[in-house]
Amino acid sequence: MTSQAAAASCHGVAPSIDRDxxxxxxxxxxxPNVGKTTLFNALSGSRATAGNWPGTTIDVAHAxxxxxxxxxxxxxxxxxxxxxxVSPDEELTRSLLVxxxxxxxxxxxxxxxxxxxxxxxxxxxxxxxxxxxxxxxxLTMSDVARRRGALIDLGPLAESLGVEVVAVNPRAxxxxxxxxxxxxxxxxxxxxxxxxxxxxxxxPDERFQWAADVVEATVSQADExxxxxxxxxxxxxxxxxxxPLLFLGAMWSVFQATTKLAAPxxxxxxxxxxxxxxxxxxxxxxAVGLGHGWFERFVIDGLIGxxxxxxxxxxxxxxxxxxxxxxxxxGYLARAAVVADRAMRAIGLPGQAxxxxxxxxxxxxxxxxxxxxxxxxxxxxxxxxxxPFTSCSARxxxxxxxxxxxxPASVGNAVFTMYxxxxxxxxxIGFALRRTLWRAxxxxxxxxxxxxxxxxxxxxxxxxxxxxxxxxxxTAGGVIVVAVAxxxxxxxxxxxxxxxxxxxxxxxxxxxxxxGAVAPVFGPAGFGDxxxxxxLTAGFVAKEAVVSxxxxxxxxxxxxxxxxxxxxxxxxxxxxxxxxxGHQSPAAWAFLVxxxxxxxxxxxxxxxxxxxxxxxxAFGLAVQLVTAWTLAVAVFQVGRWFA
Amino acid sequence: xxxxxxxxxxxLAEVLAAVASGxxxxxxxxxxxxxxxxxxxxxxxxxxxxxRVVDQPLTVxxxxxxxxGCPIATRCGQSLPVSTATCQL
Numbered sequence: 001m002t003s004q005a006a007a008a009s010c011h012g013v014a015p016s017i018d019r020d021x022x023x024x025x026x027x028x029x030x031x032p033n034v035g036k037t038t039l040f041n042a043l044s045g046s047r048a049t050a051g052n053w054p055g056t057t058i059d060v061a062h063a064x065x066x067x068x069x070x071x072x073x074x075x076x077x078x079x080x081x082x083x084x085x086v087s088p089d090e091e092l093t094r095s096l097l098v099x100x101x102x103x104x105x106x107x108x109x110x111x112x113x114x115x116x117x118x119x120x121x122x123x124x125x126x127x128x129x130x131x132x133x134x135x136x137x138x139l140t141m142s143d144v145a146r147r148r149g150a151l152i153d154l155g156p157l158a159e160s161l162g163v164e165v166v167a168v169n170p171r172a173x174x175x176x177x178x179x180x181x182x183x184x185x186x187x188x189x190x191x192x193x194x195x196x197x198x199x200x201x202x203x204p205d206e207r208f209q210w211a212a213d214v215v216e217a218t219v220s221q222a223d224e225x226x227x228x229x230x231x232x233x234x235x236x237x238x239x240x241x242x243x244p245l246l247f248l249g250a251m252w253s254v255f256q257a258t259t260k261l262a263a264p265x266x267x268x269x270x271x272x273x274x275x276x277x278x279x280x281x282x283x284x285x286x287a288v289g290l291g292h293g294w295f296e297r298f299v300i301d302g303l304i305g306x307x308x309x310x311x312x313x314x315x316x317x318x319x320x321x322x323x324x325x326x327x328x329x330x331g332y333l334a335r336a337a338v339v340a341d342r343a344m345r346a347i348g349l350p351g352q353a354x355x356x357x358x359x360x361x362x363x364x365x366x367x368x369x370x371x372x373x374x375x376x377x378x379x380x381x382x383x384x385x386x387x388p389f390t391s392c393s394a395r396x397x398x399x400x401x402x403x404x405x406x407x408p409a410s411v412g413n414a415v416f417t418m419y420x421x422x423x424x425x426x427x428x429i430g431f432a433l434r435r436t437l438w439r440a441x442x443x444x445x446x447x448x449x450x451x452x453x454x455x456x457x458x459x460x461x462x463x464x465x466x467x468x469x470x471x472x473x474x475t476a477g478g479v480i481v482v483a484v485a486x487x488x489x490x491x492x493x494x495x496x497x498x499x500x501x502x503x504x505x506x507x508x509x510x511x512x513x514x515x516g517a518v519a520p521v522f523g524p525a526g527f528g529d530x531x532x533x534x535x536l537t538a539g540f541v542a543k544e545a546v547v548s549x550x551x552x553x554x555x556x557x558x559x560x561x562x563x564x565x566x567x568x569x570x571x572x573x574x575x576x577x578x579x580x581x582g583h584q585s586p587a588a589w590a591f592l593v594x595x596x597x598x599x600x601x602x603x604x605x606x607x608x609x610x611x612x613x614x615x616x617x618a619f620g621l622a623v624q625l626v627t628a629w630t631l632a633v634a635v636f637q638v639g640r641w642f643a
Numbered sequence: 644x645x646x647x648x649x650x651x652x653x654x655l656a657e658v659l660a661a662v663a664s665g666x667x668x669x670x671x672x673x674x675x676x677x678x679x680x681x682x683x684x685x686x687x688x689x690x691x692x693x694x695r696v697v698d699q700p701l702t703v704x705x706x707x708x709x710x711x712g713c714p715i716a717t718r719c720g721q722s723l724p725v726s727t728a729t730c731q732l
Contacts, residue, residue, distance in 0.1 A: 086692055119685035150681075204689065205653030212654055212682040219679070234670055341667055447691065447698050448667050 030112030032079030035140040040076040042170035068184020083127040115145035122211035149222035157218040243339040256412035265315035273308035294502025302488035305555035306548030325464035329456040353383040360390030368607040391422035394543035405569035406588040483545040525632035526580035526587030586639025590632040597628035654686040
């Protein structure tokens with residue numbers, strides 16, 4: 001579509017084109033983005049008019065063009081890659097060139113070919129020649145091709161094609177007169193005098209083979225042996241062996257830097273929340289007459305204890321999001337996605353499934369929505385079942401909390417291990433599903449368009465990191481507040497007599513009773529303690545709730561001393577020590593593995609039900625729970641044996 | 644004069660075979676197929692246009708109009724240079 005045509009169509013329905021049939025028609029044809037419209041503007045000057053082609057809504061511009069001795073009408077046809085149309089634009093181009101009766105065909109065709117994409121133009125040329133259309137070639141972008149080291153020998157090219165080839169630069173206006181002269185000669189020549197050349201063949205592969213032969217004979221690549229810097233870097237970054245190792249190294253560095261740099265900030269935030277903030281709130285509630293009651297305990301132990309602990313992760317999340325945004329903006333993460341894609345293909349997973357799975361490492365809910373990019377329903381179902389095993393950023397809070405309590409010297413390594421375990425789990429479960437449920441799953445060939453490498457932009461990194469951090473804060477301020485209130489309510493309800501609502505010790509509350517009923521199930525995994533199982537149950541709502549409910553539970557055990565909630569690590573370690581028979585480290589690993597593998601959150605379940613139906617969603621839930629429990633037990637039992 | 648090479652398969656078949664065997668970027672396809680880069684790119688574009696190979700851009704925006712609970716859902720369609728594949732990382 002021409003610029004004039006575009007302008008016309010922007011202001012409502014453009015008028016139908018009114019052609020001058022008394023003059024010979026010349027069709028300007030070419031693939032999109034070869035400079036065809038720029039050339040048309042250079043040829044027609046300001047004399048062009050535009051409008052809908054009769055019977056269509058496609059804009060076509062036409063103008064008078066002086067070609068040698070005569071004036072012709074030149075029509076700028078819509079861009080087309082071939083005469084086998086895949087769009088209405090290409091349909092119109094084909095119909096005007098070859099589907100019309102022979103006497104209504106253009107008197108000549110100016111085929112615009114970009115020197116930077118010679119083969120694409122030659123393919124179209126081959127088809128036009130098959131239909132016997134009189135042709136002249138306008139070769140654009142020769143300067144760009146030259147800068148890239150490609151030199152096209154016009155003489156041999158014209159000889160190979162049997163038509164005149166004119167190099168033009170429509171922006172500079174060079175070659176335009178030569179093109180007019182060549183077109184004039186074509187119009188003047190009797191059809192019998194035109195060179196008759198055999199068509200390369202009607203099969204697309206034969207046409208490309210012919211184009212390849214022409215390119216090899218007429219194009220010389222000046223610096224073919226010198227790959228670009230991007231190619232050199234990509235050779236290592238996307239190598240089947242070095243690529244995954246580099247990716248693991250990059251992620252390890254991210255987690256190391258995140259946990260090490262954020263630790264002091266986290267500590268500072270924690271002391272602010274549990275110290276001055278809790279004290280200020282205590283004083284405020286006393287001042288308004290709401291102190292020393294269930295409401296104060298809800299605010300201090302519930303909201304400040306639960307959500308406050310969660311908020312201590314804000315510096316850590318911000319740092320990690322910023323580092324990942326930096327890797328992403330640099331163009332590296334897209335390369336990592338290519339490496340991941342290759343790994344999945346190697347074990348028989350559909351290549352396209354990598355996209356939602358990688359998204360799942362941020363949040364599982366949109367990742368399940370992203371399975372819609374897969375055309376095959378079975379691909380969608382299988383991928384949606386795998387997404388919950390990708391370790392979302394919410395689980396990171398649990399990893400960091402548990403690792404800092406049990407392995408304070410190597411938090412980064414522990415978190416990194418969990419992410420590697422997540423990838424391994426996706427591959428293993430995918431492999432199992434492929435070998436059992438979806439044996440006949442086909443694969444669609446896929447190409448990935450890589451962005452170029454670039455120096456990361458500070459503002460964009462901050463923008464991306466803030467956008468994600470805001471999502472984390474929104475969760476903490478929304479669903480987690482509800483979860484905290486629900487947990488607090490259950491902890492306030494006594495199951496035995498002798499206590500009032502809100503003043504019952506948590507171990508005698510409905511919460512402890514319910515969690516205690518589930519706890520024995522986790523005995524073989526080393527964390528069969530009601531504190532841990534209560535937190536895991538709350539984690540069904542969202543993984544951040546594991547952290548908040550844990551903090552609530554232990555804070556509520558000291559209702560008389562809200563100012564000094566004590567060391568959470570100390571009491572959690574003591575409970576794990578008790579429940580694991582002295583093997584607290586294997587129990588902590590088992591707990592982490594369970595958090596990784598069991599249902600991420602209620603929203604993920606809802607997304608699964610929406611995308612793949614409740615039957616498969618229920619099946620997925622069962623797979624998650626069975627996998628999580630089995631792995632947790634295995635990790636604890638093996639770990640205990642080694643310990 | 645164009646010298647025709649004797650080959651059992653053409654560029655389309657070779658490019659398709661390379662993609663099917665795991666080459667998932669243009670660079671890798673070019674490396675695996677013994678034709679000029681220009682020809683490989685044209686053949687690849689042809690396969691993508693005719694739907695025989697799926698093209699997955701890793702450039703800008705979210706993969707679906709329904710981003711669910713995506714923390715950066717409000718950014719979708721804007722010029723934030725977040726790759727499709729990693730918009731949630």
